[in-house]
Every structure is written in C-alpha cells, then in structure tokens.
Amino acid sequence: MPDTNRTPAKTAAALLVDCLAEQGCDRIFTVPGESFLAVLDALPDRPEIDVVTCRQEGGVAFMACADGTMTGRPGVAFVTRGPGATNASIGVHVAHQDSQPMILFVGDVARGMQGREGFQEVDFPAFFAPICKWAARIDDPARIPEYVARAYAVAINGRPGPVVLALPEDMLVEEVSGALHPRPFVSRVAQAVCPDAMQALFDLIADAASPIAIIGGAGWNTKARTYFQQFAENIGLPVATAFRRQDAIAPDSPVYAGNLGYGPNPKLLDRVRQADLVIAVGARLGEATTDGYSVPTLEHPGQILIHIHPDPEELGRVYCTDLALCCAMDEFAECAALWEDAAIIPFDAGDTAHRDWLDWATPQPSDANMDLAACVANMRTTLPSDTIICNGAGNFAGWWHRYWRYAAYPGQLAPTCGAMGYGVPAAVAAALRFKDRTVVAVAGDGDFLMNGQEMATAAQYAVDMIVIVVDNGAYGTIRMHQEREYPSRVSATTLSNPDFAKLGAAYGAWTARAETTREFDAALAEARDQKGLRLIHVLTDLEHIAASGATISGLRAKANSTS
CATH class of the missing domain: 3.40.50.970 (Thiamin diphosphate (ThDP)-binding fold, Pyr/PP domains)
Structure with missing residues (x-):
C-alpha cells in the first residue's frame, strides 16, 4: 500500500519559505543574489509573503530591523554572501544594540566549496557572532524547520535581537521528501512576575523620597506603555525615557519628565542624580542613556536601583542592582498598575518634572x-x-x-x-x-x-x-x-x-x-x-x-x- 501521509518532494528553499509562512512572516526585504535564487523562485508560491526589493543591503537590514521594532516579530531579510552580508551587518548591529527582533538569511557558498576562501566566502557564524544572538549555517535541509523555529524563538525571547542563518546554495536546491512539515508558530516565552519581588518593589517606593523611572527598551509594546503610564500616574512617579525611546509613554502624561540621551534637559539629569530610587524598566541603562555611565553611576552610592528586564543576563551585568525582576515588560506593567497592596502616598514630583520638561521642550x-x-x-x-x-x-x-x-x-x-x-x-x-x-x-x-x-x-x-x-x-x-x-x-x-x-x-x-x-x-x-x-x-x-x-x-x- 502506498504511504498517503508522505508529502511530495520539494526543494529545501520551498520548505524554508513554507516555514517562514508558518511562523507568520508576511514581508521580507531583499537585494536579490545568485546564491539564493532557489528561495526567490519559491516565494511566488507563497503570495501571503510580500517581497520588497531594495537598492543596498544596508537598507535591507535597516528596513527589517525597523519592521521588527514595529511588530514585535522578527523582521526578515535576505542578502547574498560576501559584500551583501557585510553591507547588511550594519542593520544586524543596530538590531543587536537596539534589542529588536530580526532574522537575516545569507546565501552562502556551496558546502563543497567551504574553507577554500571561495568567491565571496565568509565564515558567517564567526563573522556575525559578536553582534547577534545566534549565528549558524544550515547544512542539512531536513533541519530547516528546526532552525527556522529556533531562529524565531531566539529573536523574540528574553532580550530581543537579531539571528543570522547562512544558506549554502547547493543545500537550497536539494529535494526534501517525506512528511516534513514546518514547525508550529513560535510565541514569546515570558517569566511570570514574582509577587514577592513586586511587594519588595512597592515597599522600596513607599520608603523613597525622590524616585524616578527610566523606561523603554527590550520588549516594550503598547500594553507596557498603557499600563506603566497608569501605574506611574497613580503614584505621581516621574518617568524619563531612555535614549530614543520617547514613544514609551504618552508625552501629555502628567508624570512624563523628558528623554535621556544626548543633549537632555539639565534639570532632568539633576533629577536622576538626586533620586534616592531609580527604577529602570526595559532599558539596559546603556552609555547614551546614562551620560557615559555617570547618571546614575555604576555603583550609585546613596541610590537604590531596581532593574526590570526580560533577560536575566542583563540584570546585574553592568550596574550594581539592588532589586532585579526578570519578566516581560507588559506583564510587569500590568501587574504594577493593578497591584492591590500598594500603600503609597502619591508623589508631587511627577507634576514638577513634567512642567520642567514642558519648559525645556517649548x-x-x-x-x-x-x-x-x-x-x-x-x-x-x-x-x-x-x-x-x-x-x-x-x-x-x-x-x-x-x-x-x-x-x-x-x-x-x-x-x-x-x-x-x-x-x-x-x-x-x-x-x-x-x-x-x-x-x-x-x-x-x-x-x-x-x-x-x-x-x-x-x-x-x-x-x-x-x-x-x-x-x-x-x-x-x-x-x-x-x-x-x-x-x-x-x-x-x-x-x-x-x-x-x-x-x-x-x-x-x-x-x-x-x-x-x-x-x-x-x-x-x-x-x-x-x-x-x-x-x-x-x-x-x-x-x-x-x-x-x-x-x-x-x-x-x-x-x-x-x-
């Protein structure tokens, strides 16, 4: 009897495109390359994926990075080996430092040519490893569903960021037979908010005289913005945004204190310096946001630092942290806004900080x-x-x-x-x-x-x-x-x-x-x-x-x- 469960043979490139569609990919950005012609041939069979042809690979990667920023799902880019990949590396670096989900697929030399410094050959896992979350090469077409699913999971979980997958051109044209199906849609895995840590956070806020929050960054979204703003307004907590994260809170919020980064309001810098409690939510507290790690300082004597971030490896990595919470930003913000045991007398500082910003921004x-x-x-x-x-x-x-x-x-x-x-x-x-x-x-x-x-x-x-x-x-x-x-x-x-x-x-x-x-x-x-x-x-x-x-x-x- 014939095996009716087996699927017709298809190229590895077609399987790759099927896997992208299964993950919900609806757009890719590309400069076409000879090394992934098989993928270009497979894309018309998946009309739900919009193909945007660009003019230079740096633009391709920037578009994918921006798309990931807007959707919270990995922006997807395809470029060719050598010059194409090195041009695209600028967007990978941006996605990495900006904590934005992105997947870059790079057409690579054939497997039999690797290691000879063939035409436009680069060791892509080695080249991209320092500026992305994961870089690998898919040599076995049967493992494409595994690699694509893992790429999505790595890009969106913890601190979001870029993934780079190299695709040997001979691998892409191999036929894959059997009942191989794309892996299921990968969703974000988030650690639950710890009730004890939340109670400790509210206790520290209740004891503070001049707290401030610095928000925006990894995993921020509309839900995080809505609930964190509600939480901050409930208690009159001044809120500053990290460098170029100014959409993390509505600017007309009565507690918005302005943005940190290059050229900030001097009054805002003074407010951070004088705060006895700093609550960083989503922000890595990078060099730009902290004026060269000086506001606040790394050891921040006289200040208590609470750091909330979705990636445990970021907590305590640079700054000495007094209380660390590892969880999704939206889940934390909702929990904070709805926390029933918060016995906090609202601060007046939020209104003052907002007026200072309005003066500066007029x-x-x-x-x-x-x-x-x-x-x-x-x-x-x-x-x-x-x-x-x-x-x-x-x-x-x-x-x-x-x-x-x-x-x-x-x-x-x-x-x-x-x-x-x-x-x-x-x-x-x-x-x-x-x-x-x-x-x-x-x-x-x-x-x-x-x-x-x-x-x-x-x-x-x-x-x-x-x-x-x-x-x-x-x-x-x-x-x-x-x-x-x-x-x-x-x-x-x-x-x-x-x-x-x-x-x-x-x-x-x-x-x-x-x-x-x-x-x-x-x-x-x-x-x-x-x-x-x-x-x-x-x-x-x-x-x-x-x-x-x-x-x-x-x-x-x-x-x-x-x-």
Missing part, C-alpha cells in the same frame, strides 16, 4: 533664518499626532528629540546605537506597515547620502512618506566635537552637497526647497496635501549646530577659554 525665539525648533513646533500643528518620525544619526535629530511629541506607539524609529542612514529605510518599512499613518523621515545631509537611494524603493512601491533633509554642509556632530576639542581647526567634516530637491525629483518625488522658517512651513503645508513620495530640502546655518543651544562660535570661545 521653543524660544531665535534669530536664525531657519529656526528648526519652530519648524518642529509647526510640524506638530500641521501633521497628525500619530505621525511616525524616523531618523538616523546626527545633530539634526536633536531638534525632533527635544521638540516633537511622540504621541503614538510606535511613533519613533531611531537607532539607539547611533547608525547613520537609518531614517529613509525605516520610513519605507513604516509606510508599508502603517499605510493609514503619516510617516516622516528626517535626515541630515551626510546621513541622507548613506541610504537615500532607498527612495527608489519607496517610489517603486508607491510609498506614502515625507523626507526632510536638513542640510548644513557638514558632518555636524563630528564638527561639534571637533570645535570643542580642536577649535577653528576644521578637518574632514565639510561636505559639498547636491541639490537634494532636484535629487528627490529624479526619484519621482514632489519636492520643495526651504531656506527660511516661513518657507519650510509653507512647504510642509503643501507636502501634507500631496500623496506619494515627498521631499523638503531644508538649508540651515552651521552656526546653530545643536538643539541644546550650542553654536560654533560658542564652542570655539569656550574651548579657547579653557585651553
């Missing part, structure tokens, strides 16, 4: 022709409150960090590891994921030219998004440091730029050029009423180099006075 009059603070304030009245702001790295971003209100979740896509070129690819991913929301990519001139070619991807897929290119003719952040350390000795930081409006038009975008605040406001109003791809080229004065108020002349004067 633009003041400026003599600059292009006043970026005023431009951002006008954006708040012109665009919907749930607009998603995407940016890469550079001083330009500080204006949005300080003056924009990240009112929705997700509302901020920005790399905490400080990678340039992230904004445009992230905006493409956001516009594809949230077609009913306004998406804005904000990029500096140097930042834009690192991945601005993904505007071609946006045009190809008829993406609705606005790009704002802030052009000061320099690598502004490095120029700022240069003027502070070596005043008036400019080296390697000046840029000669194209006409970004004309460049945007070449991609098929509606474009405008703005040299004054009034011109920007008019251009933004017109852009709002357009559809498709739009770009505003904003020319700014390098003198006004930072949202903190720093100027080139001021940096030089201060450096000269202390030298």
Whole structure:
C-alpha cells in the first residue's frame, strides 16, 4: 500500500519559505543574489509573503530591523554572501544594540566549496557572532524547520535581537521528501512576575523620597506603555525615557519628565542624580542613556536601583542592582498598575518634572533664518499626532528629540546605537506597515547620502512618506566635537552637497526647497496635501549646530577659554 501521509518532494528553499509562512512572516526585504535564487523562485508560491526589493543591503537590514521594532516579530531579510552580508551587518548591529527582533538569511557558498576562501566566502557564524544572538549555517535541509523555529524563538525571547542563518546554495536546491512539515508558530516565552519581588518593589517606593523611572527598551509594546503610564500616574512617579525611546509613554502624561540621551534637559539629569530610587524598566541603562555611565553611576552610592528586564543576563551585568525582576515588560506593567497592596502616598514630583520638561521642550525665539525648533513646533500643528518620525544619526535629530511629541506607539524609529542612514529605510518599512499613518523621515545631509537611494524603493512601491533633509554642509556632530576639542581647526567634516530637491525629483518625488522658517512651513503645508513620495530640502546655518543651544562660535570661545 502506498504511504498517503508522505508529502511530495520539494526543494529545501520551498520548505524554508513554507516555514517562514508558518511562523507568520508576511514581508521580507531583499537585494536579490545568485546564491539564493532557489528561495526567490519559491516565494511566488507563497503570495501571503510580500517581497520588497531594495537598492543596498544596508537598507535591507535597516528596513527589517525597523519592521521588527514595529511588530514585535522578527523582521526578515535576505542578502547574498560576501559584500551583501557585510553591507547588511550594519542593520544586524543596530538590531543587536537596539534589542529588536530580526532574522537575516545569507546565501552562502556551496558546502563543497567551504574553507577554500571561495568567491565571496565568509565564515558567517564567526563573522556575525559578536553582534547577534545566534549565528549558524544550515547544512542539512531536513533541519530547516528546526532552525527556522529556533531562529524565531531566539529573536523574540528574553532580550530581543537579531539571528543570522547562512544558506549554502547547493543545500537550497536539494529535494526534501517525506512528511516534513514546518514547525508550529513560535510565541514569546515570558517569566511570570514574582509577587514577592513586586511587594519588595512597592515597599522600596513607599520608603523613597525622590524616585524616578527610566523606561523603554527590550520588549516594550503598547500594553507596557498603557499600563506603566497608569501605574506611574497613580503614584505621581516621574518617568524619563531612555535614549530614543520617547514613544514609551504618552508625552501629555502628567508624570512624563523628558528623554535621556544626548543633549537632555539639565534639570532632568539633576533629577536622576538626586533620586534616592531609580527604577529602570526595559532599558539596559546603556552609555547614551546614562551620560557615559555617570547618571546614575555604576555603583550609585546613596541610590537604590531596581532593574526590570526580560533577560536575566542583563540584570546585574553592568550596574550594581539592588532589586532585579526578570519578566516581560507588559506583564510587569500590568501587574504594577493593578497591584492591590500598594500603600503609597502619591508623589508631587511627577507634576514638577513634567512642567520642567514642558519648559525645556517649548521653543524660544531665535534669530536664525531657519529656526528648526519652530519648524518642529509647526510640524506638530500641521501633521497628525500619530505621525511616525524616523531618523538616523546626527545633530539634526536633536531638534525632533527635544521638540516633537511622540504621541503614538510606535511613533519613533531611531537607532539607539547611533547608525547613520537609518531614517529613509525605516520610513519605507513604516509606510508599508502603517499605510493609514503619516510617516516622516528626517535626515541630515551626510546621513541622507548613506541610504537615500532607498527612495527608489519607496517610489517603486508607491510609498506614502515625507523626507526632510536638513542640510548644513557638514558632518555636524563630528564638527561639534571637533570645535570643542580642536577649535577653528576644521578637518574632514565639510561636505559639498547636491541639490537634494532636484535629487528627490529624479526619484519621482514632489519636492520643495526651504531656506527660511516661513518657507519650510509653507512647504510642509503643501507636502501634507500631496500623496506619494515627498521631499523638503531644508538649508540651515552651521552656526546653530545643536538643539541644546550650542553654536560654533560658542564652542570655539569656550574651548579657547579653557585651553
């Protein structure tokens, strides 16, 4: 009798695509490569998976990282070996440092060619191991379901992060026969909140005189945001967000104290320094958030530190922790909001901290022709409150960090590891994921030219998004440091730029050029009423180099006075 339970033979590539579909993958980002042609051939048979063809592998990986940030499920990318994989490594590094789930599949040399330094050969498990949670090569096609299921589990559990799987090209074309089925959908595994630890937490809060919370990071989601805000407002707890995690709480919450990171409100730094209790929820308390591990200090004498994080390996790894809770952020937040034994007299500090932030985040009059603070304030009245702001790295971003209100979740896509070129690819991913929301990519001139070619991807897929290119003719952040350390000795930081409006038009975008605040406001109003791809080229004065108020002349004067 024939075995009716056995499935027809299929290629390993087809099995791989089936496994991705089984896990709920609905989109992949790729630059096609000869090394995984079999996967490209299998994808049309799974129309539920949208394939987004990009222009450079760095953009591919940034889009996948951003997609994972928005969905909480791994963003999926496919690139080829050698140059493709090394280009994509920047996105893997961002996903790792930002604690975002992502899976990068890399087409690899044939198994019989390995170890000879064949064409574009790289030892991918060794290459990626330091910047991802797990890196491996699938040599046996029968184990594809196992590897894919494990990749999803590793990427989403504990501290989320990237996984890299290499796919030998000869393995992908092997036929896999028998009753092999994709593994079941993998869900997040979370440790339950410990009641005794929760009681200890509330006891410490009740004993505190000046507590503060620092939130946002691994595993944060809408549920965590809603419940933690409820908890903090119930007790008047001041809440600061970690670097580039400003959408972790609603900005109009009466306890929101502002964001930590580069160029924060000095009053907020003082508040963290003077706190007798610091509650870190989701945040790793990395270098940017803590001003170089100084606010709070690693040993934080005179302060009690409570650290809540989904990964036990993060607790106590860098900071001396007085009370550690390992659990899912949303489960902790819900438990805290609904905790019945909390006998805490509400603090007044939440209201004061919020007023301090409002003062800091309100633009003041400026003599600059292009006043970026005023431009951002006008954006708040012109665009919907749930607009998603995407940016890469550079001083330009500080204006949005300080003056924009990240009112929705997700509302901020920005790399905490400080990678340039992230904004445009992230905006493409956001516009594809949230077609009913306004998406804005904000990029500096140097930042834009690192991945601005993904505007071609946006045009190809008829993406609705606005790009704002802030052009000061320099690598502004490095120029700022240069003027502070070596005043008036400019080296390697000046840029000669194209006409970004004309460049945007070449991609098929509606474009405008703005040299004054009034011109920007008019251009933004017109852009709002357009559809498709739009770009505003904003020319700014390098003198006004930072949202903190720093100027080139001021940096030089201060450096000269202390030298």
